[in-house]
Amino acid sequence: MDNRGEFLNNVAQALGRPLRLEPQxxxxxxxxxxxxxxxxxxQQQRCDAFIQFASDVMLTRCELTSEAKAAEAAIRLCKELG
Structure with missing residues (x-):
């Protein structure tokens, strides 16, 4: 390992990189x-911001619903979107 520095400088020179005597x-x-x-x-504004982001960036369709109506909303979306 005595010639390690010289070897690395030769490799750097062959690759067109500047010689470095100290690590940077x-x-x-x-x-x-x-x-x-x-x-x-x-909370409502954060929810609106998320829905806007999901619609614009993730190209999704978002619909807010309650837990009680979630199943029918999911079925309706599946039917609409195929």
Missing amino acids: AEDAPLNNYANERLTQLN
Whole structure:
């Protein structure tokens, strides 16, 4: 392992990369998560925001219903959408 540095510099030079005598830190990871968490909205507004997102981005059809009417709403959607 005496010639490890020389070997790595030769490989880097062959690949067209600059020679590095000391290891360099990796680039900081890119954080592309949304900065907004909708915490300032009330429950109904968060629900509306989710339905809007699901409709626009996920291309789904959303329907709000109660637990008691969920089964018939699901059956109706299945019949409408095939």
